[in-house]
Amino acid sequence: MKRPFRLKSLLLTGAFALISQATLAADKVTFQLDWLPGGDKASIYAGIDQGYFADEGIEVKISQGRGSTDAISKIATGSADVGFADLVALLVARANDQVPVKAVYSVFSEAPHAFFTVKGNGINSVSDVAGKKIATSPFTSSNIFLPLLLDLNKVDQDSISLVKADPGSLAPMLLTGNTDVVISWITDAEKYRSQAAKAGKELTVMPWYDAGLKFYATSVIASERFLQQRPDVARRFIRAYNRAVEFTWAHPQQAAEAVHKQVPEVDVDVAVATINSIRSLVYNDASASAGLGNFDHQRLADTWKSTAIAQKLDPASFDPETAISREPKLAAE
Amino acid sequence: MSANTRSLENTMLKTRLKSMLRNSLPTLAMIALIPIWELVCWLFEVPEFILPRPSAIAEAFVAVEPQRWLLHLGATLYIALAGFALSILISLPLAVLLVRSEFLNKTLFPILVVIQSTPIIAIAPLLIVIMGTGDAPRLTITCLITFFPLVVSATTGMLSTPEELIELSRSLRGGAIREIWQIRLPYAIPHIFSGLKVGITLAVIGAVIAEFVAAEQGLGYFVQFSTSYFKIPQAFAALFFLSIVSLMLFKAVRWTQKIWFGWSLQKSS
Numbered sequence: 310m311k312r313p314f315r316l317k318s319l320l321l322t323g324a325f326a327l328i329s330q331a332t333l334a335a336d337k338v339t340f341q342l343d344w345l346p347g348g349d350k351a352s353i354y355a356g357i358d359q360g361y362f363a364d365e366g367i368e369v370k371i372s373q374g375r376g377s378t379d380a381i382s383k384i385a386t387g388s389a390d391v392g393f394a395d396l397v398a399l400l401v402a403r404a405n406d407q408v409p410v411k412a413v414y415s416v417f418s419e420a421p422h423a424f425f426t427v428k429g430n431g432i433n434s435v436s437d438v439a440g441k442k443i444a445t446s447p448f449t450s451s452n453i454f455l456p457l458l459l460d461l462n463k464v465d466q467d468s469i470s471l472v473k474a475d476p477g478s479l480a481p482m483l484l485t486g487n488t489d490v491v492i493s494w495i496t497d498a499e500k501y502r503s504q505a506a507k508a509g510k511e512l513t514v515m516p517w518y519d520a521g522l523k524f525y526a527t528s529v530i531a532s533e534r535f536l537q538q539r540p541d542v543a544r545r546f547i548r549a550y551n552r553a554v555e556f557t558w559a560h561p562q563q564a565a566e567a568v569h570k571q572v573p574e575v576d577v578d579v580a581v582a583t584i585n586s587i588r589s590l591v592y593n594d595a596s597a598s599a600g601l602g603n604f605d606h607q608r609l610a611d612t613w614k615s616t617a618i619a620q621k622l623d624p625a626s627f628d629p630e631t632a633i634s635r636e637p638k639l640a641a642e
Numbered sequence: 643m644s645a646n647t648r649s650l651e652n653t654m655l656k657t658r659l660k661s662m663l664r665n666s667l668p669t670l671a672m673i674a675l676i677p678i679w680e681l682v683c684w685l686f687e688v689p690e691f692i693l694p695r696p697s698a699i700a701e702a703f704v705a706v707e708p709q710r711w712l713l714h715l716g717a718t719l720y721i722a723l724a725g726f727a728l729s730i731l732i733s734l735p736l737a738v739l740l741v742r743s744e745f746l747n748k749t750l751f752p753i754l755v756v757i758q759s760t761p762i763i764a765i766a767p768l769l770i771v772i773m774g775t776g777d778a779p780r781l782t783i784t785c786l787i788t789f790f791p792l793v794v795s796a797t798t799g800m801l802s803t804p805e806e807l808i809e810l811s812r813s814l815r816g817g818a819i820r821e822i823w824q825i826r827l828p829y830a831i832p833h834i835f836s837g838l839k840v841g842i843t844l845a846v847i848g849a850v851i852a853e854f855v856a857a858e859q860g861l862g863y864f865v866q867f868s869t870s871y872f873k874i875p876q877a878f879a880a881l882f883f884l885s886i887v888s889l890m891l892f893k894a895v896r897w898t899q900k901i902w903f904g905w906s907l908q909k910s911s
Contacts, residue, residue, distance in 0.1 A: 345870055372775060373858050379767070388774050477869040481691045504872045508689055573710060574867055 335368040336542045341392030342373050343380040343527070346572040348583025349496040350393065351564040352416070356553025358567030365545035371571070376448065378402065381530065385410050390535040391546060395450055396525040396632075397616050404617075404627040411536065411634040414529035414547055414602045416554065417590040419518040421494040421526055422451040422458075425501055428511040430489050435520040439464045444488035446476040451492045453619045454522060461521040484508045495590065499582040516589075524612035525604065526590070536634055548641035551602055558592065561585055604633050694875040699882065702875035714880070715887065717859035721777070721849040722891070725784025726842060733789045734834075737796035738822055758790040762848070766855040775856050783855075784848030788841040795837025799830025831906040835899045842895050846888040861887070 342350055353371060356362055362369045372389055374380045377398035383389050385408045393416065402408045424443075426432045432441065435458065445452055459466050474482060479491045480501050493501065498514050505512040529550060536543050557564040565580035591601075599605035613629035616622075676696045682688070683695040690698060736754075740747050766783050773779040803826050811821050853862030861884045868877035899907060 345867055347871075373856075375767075375855065379770075382771050383775065386771055386774075477872070480872055481689075484689070484691065500872050504691055507691075573707075574864070576871075579871065 335363070335366050336539070336545075337368050337370065338362075338391060338542065338546055339370050339372055339389040341380045341383050341389035342371060343377045343393040343395070344375065345373055346371075346568060346575055347496075348499070348561075348565055348568065348575075348580035349527075349587055351561075351568050351580060351584055352550070352553045352557040353393075354568040354571050355557045355560075355564040356549055358563075358570060359553065359556055361549040361552045361556075362546070365549045367542065367546055367549060377450065381408060381410055384530060384532045387532065387534065389532075390539075391529060391531045391543075393527055394530045396528045396612060397450055397453070399528070399530055400613050400616050400627070400629055400632055401620060401622075403632045404622060409533040410530050411533060411632055412528040412530050412604070413536070413543065413634050413637050414550060415525055415596070415599075415604050416528055416602075417526040417587070418595040418599070418608075419516075419526065419590045419593050420454075420522055420524050421496050421587070421590055422454060422517040422522070423493060423495050423498070424490050424515040424517075425483060425493050425498070426490045426513050426515070427483060427505060428513055430513075432490060432513070432515075435515055435517070436462045436464055438469060438490055440468045441489040442470045442472065443490045443492060444472045444474055444479055444482050445492035446479060447473045449476075449492065449494075451494070451517075454517070454615065455492065457615060457619045458517050458520060458522055480504045484510060496583060496587055498586050499579055502582075503579070522615065523595075523608070524615055525608065528604075531634070531637075536637070540637070543637040544640045547602075547637045551638075551641065554591065554601065557584060558588055602638055604635065606630070609633065691872060691874050694878055698875040699878045702873070703879035703883075706876065706879070711883065714859055714861045714864045715883070717857070717863075718846070718849050718853065718861045718884070719887065721780045721784055721852060721860065722842075722845040724777075725781045725848055726788055726845040728781055729785045729788040729792060729841065729845070730838075732785065733792035733837075734796055736789075737793050737800060737830075738826075740793070740797050741800045741826065742818070742822075754790065754793060757786065762786050763851050763854075766851055770856045779856065780849065780852035783852040784845050787848035787851070788844045791840040791844065792834070792837045795833045795840075796830055799833025800826040802833070803829040831903050835895065835903065835906065838895050839892060842891045843888050846884065846891065850884065 340353055342353075344350070346354070353369070357369050357371075372383070372392075374383065374392070377394040380389075380392045380394045381399060381402050384392050384394075391413075394410075394412075396412055396415070397420075399408075399410060399412055402410070424432075424435060424438060430441075432438060438459075445455075455471075456466060459469070472488065479488075479493060481504075482488045483491045483501075484505060495514065495516055498512070502512045529547070531543060561581045561584040562577075564584055565575075565577045568575045568580050569577045595605065595608055596602075599608070609629050613627070614624050617624040617627070680696050683693060688695075694702075736750075740751060762783055766779075769779040769782055773782065800822075807825050807829075808821065811825055816824075849860065850862030850865075853860040854866055857863040861880050864880045865877050865884070868874070868880060
């Protein structure tokens with residue numbers, strides 16, 4: 310008597326298990342960071358923490374990276390589907406090697422490159438760096454744009470002495486007076502500021518976007534394979550990510566805590582300070598007129614033109630529009 | 643008689659004390675360095691971002707939760723030990739082949755030298771691109787860094803077997819496998835262990851290099867993470883942890899030799 314009942318219930322449970330698995334199985338997306346986690350990457354962590362991706366039926370796995378080119382090559386080879394990278398690095402990679410990766414969302418619509426110096430060095434604007442010693446790290450994309458910036462501000466390139474050193478040694482060099490100026494990113498300003506405070510000095514940050522360099526920087530990029538094979542996942546991802554960006558700069562504290570929750574090595578205080586200090590990279594005139602996350606045609610063309618000039622490439626040799634896919638963002642709206 | 647025993651006991655005690663002192667000298671020297679270091683930093687007001695004081699390093703060490711340390715330690719140990727094991731599995735058979743075959747010795751060895759002279763740190767990013775971001779590239783990097791000293795020491799050891807023994811074995815119709823297993827390999831044990839001792843410290847370096855290029859965990863990753871946030875004392879703390887781990891692994895190889903191949907110790911040292 311009992312056996313058929315048990316069999317039936319077993320079958321039923323099995324069927325339920327299958328159905329629930331089918332409905333619960335979220336689309337898995339691997340997100341490639343362009344560097345180590347921190348406040349500047351808070352948006353993606355906040356999106357996961359707030360359940361924005363889960364709302365869209367997406368499960369995001371974050372993979373840490375070591376630079377824009379590293380992220381681009383990992384996405385091109387299929388190790389990850391989506392990620393962060395500097396748009397300039399993507400344009401160069403596409404112009405030179407036709408890598409199958411496209412930008413789908415603009416995160417920083419102003420470039421984060423900046424001169425850092427300490428008060429008392431007599432440097433108050435970009436043109437004051439003439440005749441000074443400048444330290445930079447060997448592989449930063451900022452180096453590409455330095456000549457362009459100096460030209461724009463009428464600083465003689467031969468008058469400065471440029472030294473290259475490991476990124477970790479730049480702050481000590483600045484604070485010990487081994488160099489007058491360092492080239493860094495605004496995203497790092499808070500780390501420098503706290504170091505400077507310990508040495509009893511005050512940091513001055515001079516963003517290059519204030520000195521005439523106007524272009525796109527960190528963007529969300531995706532592999533062409535991902536965009537072609539899972540277009541619907543791409544749209545839902547962008548919709549969720551857009552909410553995550555808005556949340557991050559509306560609630561820096563909660564966003565920073567989300568990063569700390571997932572990567573305990575990141576301090577909440579430093580992350581909050583970073584999120585606040587880079588607000589102008591996300592919310593600015595460019596993003597206000599084009600709409601958050603959107604690429605404006607003219608600004609994109611200007612970004613490529615500056616890049617081509619700085620890289621000594623022919624600006625006409627490549628159409629930057631081919632490196633962008635606006636479809637997922639438009640469809641998400 | 644009793645006076646004699648007492649003086650004998652005295653001298654024995656003295657020699658024992660002396661040998662204890664001699665054995666603990668390296669540790670004592672290192673411990674003595676700490677207050678000197680602290681004092682120098684304090685006297686010359688060396689800023690923390692150049693050289694943190696030992697007390698600041700200790701503070702940074704304690705500030706990180708133990709389970710975080712264990713997580714990073716586990717990740718590094720796994721890569722170092724698995725890579726090392728893989729390297730042993732590859733090197734020893736390779737050494738046997740090199741000893742047995744003149745042809746392989748002439749063709750394969752130059753290739754091994756080329757691999758060894760290639761700076762692994764330079765090809766590490768390429769390995770990540772080729773093999774993805776899993777454990778495979780990290781194990782490969784560790785293996786590439788450790789295998790050469792193992793192959794060389796095992797080959798040298800097996801070649802240093804006295805010719806008479808080999809001839810004797812052949813005259814008694816001992817097969818190739820017995821020649822390797824019962825004569826050449828035992829002869830090579832002291833050499834192999836010197837190779838293993840070099841290898842194990844290199845394995846830790848290999849794991850750290852791999853973590854510098856691509857990792858989300860591990861002591862090497864933690865050093866890189868700390869310097870990127872200018873947390874220099876924390877980076878030093880991780881560094882010290884790394885060298886202690888490296889030292890322990892080195893000791894572990896010595897203990898293995900002492901326990902299972904005690905007879906080979908004299909030759910090796």
